[in-house]
Each structure stands twice: as structure tokens, then as C-alpha cells.
Amino acid sequence: MEATETRTEPFVINLGPHHPSTHGVFRMRVTFDGEVVVDVEPMFGYLHRGIEKLAEGRTYTQIIPLTDRLDYLASMTNNWGYVMAVEKLAGVPVPERAEYLRVIVGEMMRISSHLLATGFLINELGAFFTPLMYMYREREKILDLFDMLCGQRLTYNYMRVGGVSHDPPPEFWPAVKRFVREMPGYIDEYEGLVTTNEIVLARTKDVGVLSKELAINASASGPFLRATGVDWDLRRDDTYSIYDRFKFDIPVGTNGDVFDRYMCRIQEMRQCCRIIEQALQQIPRGEFRARLPHLVRPPAGEVYGHIEAPRGELGFYLVSDNSIAPYRFHVRPSTMINLTTLRDLTIGWKLADLIVIFGSIDVVLGEIDR
Amino acid sequence: MAPIQSAEQTVLAIRPEGLPAFWPADNPWLHALVFIVASIAFALVMVIVFIYVERRGVARFQLRLGPNRAGPEGVLQAVADLIKLLLKEDIVPRLADKVVHLLAPIVATVPAFMVFAVVPLWGDGAMLADLNAGVLYFIAISSFGVVGVFMAGWASSNKYSLISAMRGVAQMVSYEIPLVMALLGVVVFAGTLSLNGIVDAQSIPFALLQPLAAVIYFLAMSAEINRTPFDLLEAESEIIAGYHTEYSGMKFALFYVAEYGHAVAGAAIFATFFLGGWKGPVLPPVLWLVIKMLVVFFVGFWARATLPRLRVDQVMGLGWKALLPLAVINVLIAAVEVLFWPSGTTQWLLVPINIAIGALLVFLWSRTVSLRGGRVEVRTRAEVKA
Amino acid sequence: MKSEPEQKSKRSKDKKRVFGAGIARGLRVTMKGLLGRAITTSYPEHKLVVSKRFRGNEFVWYPARCTGCSTCAKSCPHGNIEVVTRRGNNAYEVEKFEIDTGRCMFCGLCVESCPYDALCLGRGYELAKYRRGDLVLEKEAMQESEKRKPSGYFRPKIEKTLPAQTLLIERAGRKSRKKKESVP
Ligand code: SF4
Ligand code: SF4
Numbered sequence: 028m029e030a031t032e033t034r035t036e037p038f039v040i041n042l043g044p045h046h047p048s049t050h051g052v053f054r055m056r057v058t059f060d061g062e063v064v065v066d067v068e069p070m071f072g073y074l075h076r077g078i079e080k081l082a083e084g085r086t087y088t089q090i091i092p093l094t095d096r097l098d099y100l101a102s103m104t105n106n107w108g109y110v111m112a113v114e115k116l117a118g119v120p121v122p123e124r125a126e127y128l129r130v131i132v133g134e135m136m137r138i139s140s141h142l143l144a145t146g147f148l149i150n151e152l153g154a155f156f157t158p159l160m161y162m163y164r165e166r167e168k169i170l171d172l173f174d175m176l177c178g179q180r181l182t183y184n185y186m187r188v189g190g191v192s193h194d195p196p197p198e199f200w201p202a203v204k205r206f207v208r209e210m211p212g213y214i215d216e217y218e219g220l221v222t223t224n225e226i227v228l229a230r231t232k233d234v235g236v237l238s239k240e241l242a243i244n245a246s247a248s249g250p251f252l253r254a255t256g257v258d259w260d261l262r263r264d265d266t267y268s269i270y271d272r273f274k275f276d277i278p279v280g281t282n283g284d285v286f287d288r289y290m291c292r293i294q295e296m297r298q299c300c301r302i303i304e305q306a307l308q309q310i311p312r313g314e315f316r317a318r319l320p321h322l323v324r325p326p327a328g329e330v331y332g333h334i335e336a337p338r339g340e341l342g343f344y345l346v347s348d349n350s351i352a353p354y355r356f357h358v359r360p361s362t363m364i365n366l367t368t369l370r371d372l373t374i375g376w377k378l379a380d381l382i383v384i385f386g387s388i389d390v391v392l393g394e395i396d397r
Numbered sequence: 398m399a400p401i402q403s404a405e406q407t408v409l410a411i412r413p414e415g416l417p418a419f420w421p422a423d424n425p426w427l428h429a430l431v432f433i434v435a436s437i438a439f440a441l442v443m444v445i446v447f448i449y450v451e452r453r454g455v456a457r458f459q460l461r462l463g464p465n466r467a468g469p470e471g472v473l474q475a476v477a478d479l480i481k482l483l484l485k486e487d488i489v490p491r492l493a494d495k496v497v498h499l500l501a502p503i504v505a506t507v508p509a510f511m512v513f514a515v516v517p518l519w520g521d522g523a524m525l526a527d528l529n530a531g532v533l534y535f536i537a538i539s540s541f542g543v544v545g546v547f548m549a550g551w552a553s554s555n556k557y558s559l560i561s562a563m564r565g566v567a568q569m570v571s572y573e574i575p576l577v578m579a580l581l582g583v584v585v586f587a588g589t590l591s592l593n594g595i596v597d598a599q600s601i602p603f604a605l606l607q608p609l610a611a612v613i614y615f616l617a618m619s620a621e622i623n624r625t626p627f628d629l630l631e632a633e634s635e636i637i638a639g640y641h642t643e644y645s646g647m648k649f650a651l652f653y654v655a656e657y658g659h660a661v662a663g664a665a666i667f668a669t670f671f672l673g674g675w676k677g678p679v680l681p682p683v684l685w686l687v688i689k690m691l692v693v694f695f696v697g698f699w700a701r702a703t704l705p706r707l708r709v710d711q712v713m714g715l716g717w718k719a720l721l722p723l724a725v726i727n728v729l730i731a732a733v734e735v736l737f738w739p740s741g742t743t744q745w746l747l748v749p750i751n752i753a754i755g756a757l758l759v760f761l762w763s764r765t766v767s768l769r770g771g772r773v774e775v776r777t778r779a780e781v782k783a
Numbered sequence: 784m785k786s787e788p789e790q791k792s793k794r795s796k797d798k799k800r801v802f803g804a805g806i807a808r809g810l811r812v813t814m815k816g817l818l819g820r821a822i823t824t825s826y827p828e829h830k831l832v833v834s835k836r837f838r839g840n841e842f843v844w845y846p847a848r849c850t851g852c853s854t855c856a857k858s859c860p861h862g863n864i865e866v867v868t869r870r871g872n873n874a875y876e877v878e879k880f881e882i883d884t885g886r887c888m889f890c891g892l893c894v895e896s897c898p899y900d901a902l903c904l905g906r907g908y909e910l911a912k913y914r915r916g917d918l919v920l921e922k923e924a925m926q927e928s929e930k931r932k933p934s935g936y937f938r939p940k941i942e943k944t945l946p947a948q949t950l951l952i953e954r955a956g957r958k959s960r961k962k963k964e965s966v967p
Contacts, residue, residue, distance in 0.1 A: 040556050048634040062560065062709060089860035092890035151634045153706030155625060157813055160459040164822055168952040171834075175948055178836035178904070178936045184890045192895070196835065196942070202952055209952075220812045223805030226626055226705050229768040321896070378560070379635050379708045458813045460822045703813040704806060759803070 037065050044073045048151045048382050051392030055369075055385070062377045067370045071363075074396035082356035087113050087188060087323040090356065094343075095182035097358060098394040100143055103136035103173070104336040106186035111267060112332030112343040113188045117325035122317055125190035126269045127310040131203065132173065132185065133334075134299040134306075138210065139169040140337035141250075141292040141299075144389040148289060149221055151386040152230050153379075158220050165213050168206055175199055188323050190316030200307070207303050214296055222293070231286035235372045235384035238283065242368070249339025250291040251365045251388055255283030261335035268334075273305045285387040292389075322351045329355075338362045338389055358397060362390040432524065436513040439683075443661045443690065444654055448475045450691065451698045458702035479650055487646040490554055497552035502644065502651035505545025509658030511538045516665050517593045517674055519683050524593065531592040532584060535666060536577055539621065542659055543569040546630065546640050549652070553643035561639030564629045564709055568620055571716035572627075576617035578724030582610040582731040583670050596674035604671040605748045609727045609755035611671045613720050615696070618667060620712065622659040625701040629709055660697065664690040711768040718766045723758055730754060822951065831949040833906060835935040835942045838889045841905035842882055843933040844925040849901035851875040855893035863887050882925070885918035895937045903933035903941065 043054035052073035058066035078097065082090045094109045095102040107129055114121060146162035170180040176195050177185040185192055221227050237247075242255045252259060260277045262270040278294030280287030327349040333342035339361030346355035365388050372388075373381045449472055456463025467477040489498055515531040517524045528534050543565050550562020584590060586606060587598035595603075604611040620627035631639040641652045668674055668689035675682030707715065734747060824831065833839070851868035863886050867879035882893075894904050907930065912918055927933060935942025 038556065047637060085860050086858075089858070089892065092860055092888055092892070095890075149705060153625065153628070153632060153634060154704060155455065155701050157455075157459050157702045157816070160461065161812075161816070164460060164951070167822075168950070171948070171950050171952065174834040175836070175950075178834055178838035178891065178934065179889065182888065182890070184892075193836065193937075198947065202950055206952055216812055220703070220809045224704065224809050225803070225805050226707055228805070229711055230705060230708060232769050377708055377710065379632065379706075382635050454817070457821065458817050460816055460819065462821045462823050462825060465825065699810060699813065699817075703809045763803070 035060065042381075048147075048386060050147070050386070050390050053385075053390065053392055053395075055381075057378075057381065059378065062379075064373050064376055064378065064381050067373050067381070069366065069369055071392065071395050074392045076397065078397045079356050079358065083353060086351045087325070087353065090353070091186065092182065092184045095184055096393055097360070097397060098140075098336065098338065098341070098362070098391045099181060100391050101136050101140040101337045102181065102183050103132045103185060104140075104334060104341060106183060107133055108332060108334040108336060108341045109343050110186045110188050111334060112330055112345050113323060113325065115332050116328065116330040116345055116347055117188070117323055119189040119317055119319060119323075122190055122314040123269075123311050124194075124313045125315045125317075127306050128191050128195070128315060129186065129268060130270070130273075130306045131303055131310075132176070132191075134302045135169050135172065135203075135206075137337040138296050138299045139166045141296050142166045144337075145217070145221075145289055145292050148285075148383070148386045148389075149227070151382050152227060158217065161213075161217060161220065165210065172199065172202055172206065175202070187316060189319045190314070192316070194315045203303070204307060207300050207307070210300050211297060214293060218293060222290070228286065230379075230383060231289060231387075232284060233282065234285045234380055235376065235387060236282055236284045237368060237372055241371060242283065245364065245368045247339070247365045247368060248361055249335070249337070249365065250288060250295060251339060253278065254280035254287035254291045256281055261333060261340055265333070267332075272309065273302045275302050285383055288387045288389075324349065324351055333359065336361055338391065338394075339365055358394070360394040360397065362388065363395040366390050366395065433514075436516075436518060437510055439518055440510050440513050440658060440661055441654075443665075443687070444657045445475045446687075446691075447657050447661055447664075447694055450694065451701075454695065454698055455702045458699070482646055482650040482653075485646040487648060488643075490643050492554040493643065494552040494554070497548050498643075499648070501545050501549035501552055502648045502655065503545070504548055505542055506651050506655040506658060508538045508541040508545075509655055509662050512662040512666065515592050516662075516669055517596055518665075518686060519675070521593065521597070521675070521682070527591055527593045529589070529591050532580060532590045532595075535592070536573075536580075539659075539662065539666075540569060540573055542621075542655065545655070549644065550640040553640070555643050557636040557638075558640045558642050561630045561632075561636050561642075565623075565640065567709070568623075568627065568629060568712060568716075571713050572617045572620040572720070575613055575716060575720035575724045576621065578721065578728055579607075579610040579614040579617060580670065581728045582607045582724075585728065585731045585735055588735075592669055592674075596669055596676060599673045599676065601744060601748065602671060602673045606744070606751060607671070607727070607731065608752050609723060609758060610731075611667075612755070612759075613724050613727070614671065615667065615693075617716075617720060618663045619697060619700070620716070622663045623656070624660065624697050626704045626706045627712055628701075628706055629712060632706060660694060661690065664693040664697070667693045707768070714766075714768050719762050723762060726758060727755075822954065832946050833908065833934075834948045835945040836937075837904070837906050837908075837934045838891050838936055839905040839907050839934055840884065840889070840910045841907045841931060842884070842894075842920060842925050843903040843905050843927050843931055844880060844922070845901045845903075846877065846880075846922070846926065848899045849877055849880065850899055851877040851880075852898065854896045854898060855902050858892045858896040860890065860892065861886050861888065864893060877922070880922045880925070882920045883918065884920055885915045891936050900938060903938055904936045906932045906934045906945075 037058050037060045039056060039058050041054060042057050043049040044052040049055070054070040054073065056068040056070060057064055076096070078093050082093055085093070091106055091109060094105040097105045113119075142162040142165055146159035149158040150156060173183055173185075174180050176199060177183050177193055237251075237255050239255045239257055242252050242257060248259070256279055258277060258279050261267065263277060275298045278291050278298065280291050325347045327347055329344070329346040331342055331344045333340050340359065341361050342359030344355070344357040344359065345353045348354040369385060369388065372384050376384065452474065453463040453471065463471065464474040465471040467473040489495060512535055514526050515524065515528050515534050517527075546565040547562045550558040550565065583595060583603050586603060587595040589595060589598065619625070623630045631641075636642075641649055644652060665686065668686055672689045672693070674689070675686045677685035680688075730751075738744070738747060851866055853866045856862070856864040856866050863883045865879060865881045866877065868875040869878045870876075889904070891904055894902050925931075933941050935945050
């Protein structure tokens with residue numbers, strides 16, 4: 028019998044843009060050797076809407092609804108980052124009550140965003156939607172409250188330059204208090220469902236380890252960075268708004284693996300509850316919106332305002348030419364910069380891990396493609 | 398003395414004493430016809446019941462209501478889905494291997510229903526064929542389903558499908574052995590390979606006498622019928638829909654029926670081997686079987702609603718490193734027990750002993766076997782070129 | 784700085800549990816879910832009450848109050864609003880008032896900017912259409928009617944008259960002692 032040469036050959040799969048777990052329309056050109064990832068080539072831009080260019084033709088107020096569409100799972104913090112940059116540029120004072128309202132909704136947004144991040148992570152691990160549905164339940168409660176506050180569940184358009192658009196209705200406060208009181212119990216529930224589960228541990232521990240050095244070199248931010256052990260949170264390290272008035276811890280991981288990222292998010296949610304509780308106690312009465320002319324016209328100059336959005340540092344760079352619209356509007360998207368580490372994280376892992384690691388970065392394509 | 402049987406009767410191994418007096422046991426063809434129709438009808442009805450129960454049940458686990466539109470409380474949902482799928486266009490990829498693509502769903506579906514030939518569904522001996530090698534028949538038939546999966550994965554000319562097919566074969570090969578080993582423990586206790594004989598031998602359900610075997614069998618069975626946490630074949634978040642990504646319309650419906658048909662068969666076999674099959678007081682035997690099947694299935698989808706899935710190498714690791722050695726040890730212990738323990742009323746004493754042994758073994762294994770890690774060193778393209 | 788995940792991960796590394804203990808914990812949680820109540824509703828039969836400030840998929844326009852000042856049109860980020868006026872006896876008459884809801888993102892800036900409370904957002908939400916052209920709302924179609932009710936977004940007077948919103952936290956929250964909460 029003739030000896031035939033057998034050999035294996037790597038093959039290429041286009042994961043996405045229409046794939047169940049690419050968080051929208053992300054595409055990876057992955058080279059596999061069997062099931063092992065040999066090479067990853069991320070490709071994005073399928074959701075590009077030209078928001079940065081659109082913004083240059085709109086007044087400062089009209090840009091706020093556009094920022095809703097960046098990271099659409101955390102629109103409140105997008106609004107916040109943007110109006111903060113404009114306030115810095117125009118030198119507008121913000122009333123106390125508005126700052127507290129911003130902190131409350133911002134932290135609620137963080138909880139909601141982390142709920143989705145962890146929920147989808149577990150889904151990508153293969154759980155049949157149950158943890159996700161449990162987390163959706165609490166997210167839904169938050170969205171209900173936002174709906175009560177500003178009439179929308181996803182694109183809030185709540186913040187305004189110099190304050191917020193509405194004072195909450197009276198029925199808002201008992202609902203928030205109740206939510207903050209109950210939330211830790213629900214977090215315990217998720218932990219019971221996920222944290223000690225052996226399958227989750229086997230799938231996430233030591234998987235997709237990001238080293239401190241790489242994280243810093245890639246200028247990663249948010250829970251993704253903190254999971255590696257770098258203790259860096261803009262709320263504390265470059266205090267903005269009124270975060271210096273609250274006591275809260277910043278959870279930090281050790282390994283920088285998928286499990287630590289998950290754990291960091293879970294712990295952060297608990298801290299969010301703490302912050303909201305304190306804010307609810309301290310919030311003063313008074314104005315919620317500074318009296319400003321209808322059109323904001325900041326002096327010529329440039330500004331970079333950044334906040335700790337749920338997914339990392341969200342920055343807005345604005346250049347003004349003393350007109351009613353910005354001359355240049357640029358977004359520093361947190362997840363896109365985190366995503367640049369994807370290749371280093373995934374090479375050598377299996378197809379299943381690739382999906383999980385990608386999920387643990389927690390990207391939102393609306394922000395990446397803009 | 399057993400009555401003289403015709404050749405057909407011997408093949409079918411009809412046991413007239415288990416059937417009612419008016420039964421045409423002397424006419425094997427009539428007997429076969431009646432039982433074939435009855436078994437397939439039973440299986441199909443159970444498929445619809447399982448689909449309904451799982452969809453509503455999982456929905457309730459997830460705090461949802463589940464399908465409740467078609468018919469009262471949504472009982473006709475499966476029928477509605479079927480009609481929808483029948484009316485849908487049948488799409489075949491241009492590069493697909495047309496013949497294999499067409500045959501695959503059939504090959505995947507048929508074994509699920511063939512299993513019911515040897516399962517005592519309606520009572521003592523009331524089955525199509527009481528083969529004296531029923532266990533062998535079951536193992537041979539049930540492992541055939543993966544051929545259909547592999548055919549589908551190969552013929553679709555889709556990379557996701559191909560990955561799924563590869564996974565399917567690997568998983569099937571690894572889990573067939575612990576599955577058989579677990580059954581061996583039961584067979585040692587029952588002393589027969591006939592499924593009816595095994596039910597007869599269960600004065601104490603084997604789930605109690607052989608707890609470890611029951612657990613191993615349940616896990617291996619979940620792997621064989623692709624249910625969570627071993628549903629690698631249809632890992633939706635990874636490989637879309639796996640081997641049936643490229644199927645639509647009636648062919649997809651067949652795969653769907655096959656999936657649940659295997660689940661029904663698995664539950665029936667588990668109930669027969671470990672829960673005493675049709676045995677039970679008051680209610681007619683077939684109802685007891687259905688109840689036990691539903692219990693088994695409930696545990697299955699409870700796990701499905703709760704657990705994530707393992708990675709492919711972890712599934713293999715679990716099969717080879719944990720389930721296989723445990724199953725072998727279990728057979729050994731069963732053999733020793735049968736040898737030295739006079740069967741009879743004192744067999745009850747074995748229940749706590751075996752549960753303790755099983756717990757101890759699981760404890761030992763969870764201390765030693767770890768499924769963590771799993772990174773492979775690879776050379777990237779750039780490195781290969783350099 | 785306290786770093787809780789650090790402690791947590793160390794703990795679970797040191798303490799190797801029996802395989803299955805964590806799974807059992809998870810199974811218990813889902814079992815609780817099974818025995819609990821569903822949080823979803825059967826939609827077309829059971830509708831939830833939307834928020835008082837709901838930014839719904841329609842506008843309500845009051846011709847009596849509108850002066851045709853076009854502030855709304857100017858504040859719209861997408862330029863969806865078209866206002867054409869004609870000089871009347873004493874004031875401007877609005878000849879054309881159209882909103883292209885097909886391009887609208889329901890940001891509410893137009894409603895916010897109207898100085899005469901002549902434009903409100905609506906409370907309807909089941910308004911899918913077959914053609915894009917049908918989404919352009921005209922003068923007549925936009926006036927208040929039985930089906931077209933204004934929402935309280937930036938209209939506190941209307942907000943007061945609307946029914947309370949259904950909150951999931953009240954339907955699916957944990958049972959707790961009723962306490963009088965203060966309103967800050
Ligand atoms: S809601 Fe916003 S987008 Fe729609 S018409 Fe009014 S201003 Fe324009
Ligand atoms: S709706 Fe209001 S803003 Fe618009 S034209 Fe009429 S009065 Fe002016």
C-alpha cells in the first residue's frame with residue numbers, strides 16, 4: 028500500500044458580523060488550527076454612523092441625543108461625559124442637586140450595564156439565558172426608573188449642559204430606595220447561580236489572562252483594567268463631579284483572567300449601591316438646572332473631559348470656535364481601546380474561549396464604530 | 398415448558414405470558430405491526446409533550462411565561478411550529494453534497510425511534526421484542542444517531558457545521574464507554590441483558606442500588622443526546638446552530654424531532670434501567686413510565702436552565718479522566734457485591750453502602766481531577782513565516 | 784485599599800470543593816425561579832401603563848396655541864419639522880406643520896423648546912406603518928383626539944393628570960415592610 032501524506036491545515040472562519048455572540052456587528056477573521064485559535068483579525072466599522080462628523084453640524088444641546096447612541100447600553104454616562112466636557116469648556120456651574128442626580132443615575136446606569144455585561148458573558152459560556160434573564164429583571168427595574176425620569180428606556184437624553192432635564196417625580200424616590208435596598212440580595216442570587224459554579228470556574232479561571240504591563244501599554248481602562256490588578260478608577264484618581272463626597276471601594280482583581288473581570292463587575296455593582304445610598308441621603312433641595320441661554324456658545328478653545336463610564340474611561344474632546352456648534356468633536360471610546368488587546372488574549376485558546384474572552388471585554392459596537 | 402415458537406416469534410422474542418389472553422401472540426406479523434405503530438405513536442406524542450414541557454418549564458425557570466398562544470395554554474405550539482416549518486422553503490447550499498444532505502436528517506431521526514423496540518413500554522413483556530440482548534441492541538442503535546449528525550455536518554459544506562460534526566464524533570466516542578460501563582453495573586446486578594428482565598429485577602430501583610452508575614449514566618446520556626452542559630454540538634454562542642446550521646424547513650424539523658426523540662429515548666431508557674420502568678402501584682404501567690421519564694427529563698432541563706456548557710477539551714477530560722475510571726470502579730464494586738452478598742431482602746443494606754461509596758469516590762475525584770486551564774502554545778502565521 | 788475580588792479568588796482557589804456543590808447552589812436558585820412568579824405579561828391582553836413622561840411614537844399639536852414661531856423646527860437635531868406660515872389678520876397662520884417621525888429619534892428637544900406649550904409628545908406606541916410616507920405626521924393628524932393623548936414630557940400640568948406607571952420593582956420586588964419614604 029502506498030503511504031499517503033496526511034497533514035493538517037489551518038482554516039479561516041469569518042466570525043461575524045452576523046454571529047449570535049459578537050455583541051452587534053463585530054467581525055473577527057479567525058484562523059483556526061482544529062479548534063485552536065492561531066490568529067485573530069478584528070474588523071469593525073459595520074455600525075459606523077459618522078456621529079463625530081454629524082456633531083460638528085449641530086448645536087451643543089442637539090449633540091446630547093447623539094451621544095445616547097454611542098454606548099447604547101450606558102447612555103446616561105455618555106450624556107454625562109459629554110455635558111461635563113461642555114461645562115468645562117463653557118465654564119458653566121452645575122447646581123448641587125443636579126450633581127447628585129447625575130451620580131444617582133450614573134451609578135444606576137453602571138449597575139445596569141454591568142448586569143448586561145455579566146449576563147451576556149454567562150450566556151456566552153453557554154448557559155441557556157437563565158442568568159441573563161435574572162439580570163435583565165433588575166436591569167428592567169432600572170430602565171423603569173429611567174423611563175419615569177425622562178420618558179425613555181434606552182436613549183435618555185437626560186443630562187443638559189448645566190444640569191439635568193427633569194427633576195424626578197415624587198414616586199421616583201421610594202422606588203430607588205427600594206431598589207438599592209433589594210439589589211445586594213439579588214447580587215447574592217447571581218453569585219449563587221454563577222460564582223461558585225464549577226463549570227463557570229473551569230471555563231473562566233486562568234482563561235484569557237491579561238498582564239498588567241499589557242493592560243497599561245494598551246491604555247485599557249474600566250473593570251477590564253482593574254481585573255489585572257491595576258488600581259485605577261477615574262472616580263477616585265481624577266475626581267470629577269462630587270465623587271469625593273462618597274465612601275466607596277474600588278474592587279481590584281489579581282489575575283486579569285475572565286473570572287476576575289466578572290468578579291470585578293459584580294463587586295462594583297455592590298459599590299454602586301453604596302454610592303447611591305449615600306447620595307440619596309445627602310441630596311439637597313434646590314435647582315436642578317442652571318439658568319442658561321437657549322444656545323450654548325463656549326469661548327474658543329479646546330477641552331478634554333473624561334469620566335469613568337461603566338466600560339472604562341469615556342472621553343470627549345471638543346474644540347470650540349466660539350460658535351454654537353463644536354468645531355471638532357471626538358470621542359475616546361473605552362471599549363474600542365480595550366478591544367485592541369483581543370489578539371493577545373485569545374491566541375492559543377479554543378473557539379469557545381475566544382467567544383468568552385471577547386465577551387468578557389464587554390464591548391458595545393455603537394461606541395466602537397460610532 | 399415454553400411453547401414452540403415460529404422463527405419470527407423467536408426473532409421478536411415475544412413473551413406471550415406477559416400479554417393479555419386475546420393478544421395475537423401466535424401471529425408475529427400482527428404483533429409487530431401493532432407494536433411498531435404503538436411505539437412510534439408513543440414516541441412522537443412524547444416528543445411533543447417533551448417539547449411543550451421543556452419550553453414552558455424553561456420559561457418558568459427564567460421567570461417568563463413561555464409559549465401560551467397556540468391552543469389552550471400553548472399546548473399546540475409544537476404543531477404550529479411543525480406547520481410553519483413544513484411551509485418553509487427548503488434551502489440547500491450550492492456546494493452541499495445534495496444526497497448526503499438529504500439523508501442526514503433521516504439517519505439522525507430513525508435510531509431515536511428504533512430504540513423503543515426493546516423498551517417495555519406498556520407493562521410486563523408488552524413490548525415489540527423482548528430481546529435477550531436488549532442492552533446491546535440499545536447501545537448499538539443509540540450510537541448510530543451521531544452518523545446522521547456527522548453526515549449533516551460534512552454535507553453542509555459549512556465550517557461551523559463541520560466543527561460541530563467533529564465535536565459530535567469525539568464526544569460520542571468518549572462517552573459511549575462510560576455509558577456502557579455504567580450499564581454494566583446494572584447488568585451485573587440484574588443478571589440479564591433483556592430490558593424487561595432488568596425491570597423485573599428491580600425490586601429496589603437501581604438508582605438506589607447503583608447511585609454512582611445512575612449519575613454517570615445520566616451525565617453520559619446527556620452528552621450523547623447533546624444536552625447541557627455537554628451541548629457542544631449546538632453551542633449557539635460559538636458555532637451558531639452547529640450541524641444543522643444549513644438546514645431549513647422539514648429537514649430542520651426532522652433534526653428537531655431527532656433531538657427530542659433522543660431525549661425521549663434517553664429518558665425512557667434511564668427510567669427503565671434505574672427507576673424501575675413501568676413498575677408502580679395503582680396507575681397503569683405506561684403512565685408510571687411516562688411519569689418517570691418526565692422526572693428524568695425535568696432534571697435534564699433544570700440543568701439546561703442553570704448551567705453553562707463545558708469546553709470541548711473539558712468535556713473530553715471529564716469523560717476520560719472522571720467518568721470512565723469511576724464507571725470501571727463501579728462495575729468492580731458491583732461485581733464484588735453480587736458475588737458476596739446474597740440477594741434478597743437484605744439487599745436494602747447495600748443502598749446506604751453504595752451511596753457512601755459513590756459519594757466518597759466523587760469527593761476523591763473532585764480533589765484530584767481539574768479541568769482548569771487549557772491554553773495551547775501555537776505559532777502564529779507571522780512566526781511561521783519568520 | 785480593600786480589594787474584594789482578590790480575597791474571593793484566593794478563597795475559592797484554596798478551598799477546593801466537591802464537584803457539584805456550586806452547581807447544586809445554582810440549581811437551587813433556578814428552582815426558586817421556577818416556583819416564583821413570572822415577571823413578564825402576555826402583551827396584547829395585559830398592557831402596562833407607560834411612564835407619565837413617556838416619549839411616545841406620536842406628537843400632539845395644539846393649533847390654537849401655536850404661533851408658528853418655528854423654535855421647535857430650529858431645535859430639532861435632524862430638521863424633521865417643517866413649519867410654513869402665512870400672515871393673517873392679527874397673527875401668523877400656520878399653513879403647514881409637518882413632522883417626519885420616520886427620521887425622528889424622539890429626543891423631545893422640540894417639545895422642550897416650544898415656548899407656548901403647543902407641541903407635546905404622545906403616549907401611543909403601537910404605531911407601525913407599512914410605508915415611510917405614512918410616518919409623516921400632518922397638521923390635522925396631529926391634533927389631540929380620543930386615541931392621541933399628550934404625554935407629560937416637559938408638560939408638568941399634563942403629567943399630574945396621568946395614571947401612575949407600572950413598575951417592575953413593585954410587581955417583582957422582594958416583599959418588605961412598608962415604610963413611609965421621605966421625598967428629598
Ligand atoms: S423629537 Fe427630536 S428628532 Fe423628533 S422632531 Fe422633535 S427634536 Fe426632532
Ligand atoms: S409648536 Fe411651539 S415652537 Fe413650534 S412653531 Fe408652534 S409655537 Fe413655535
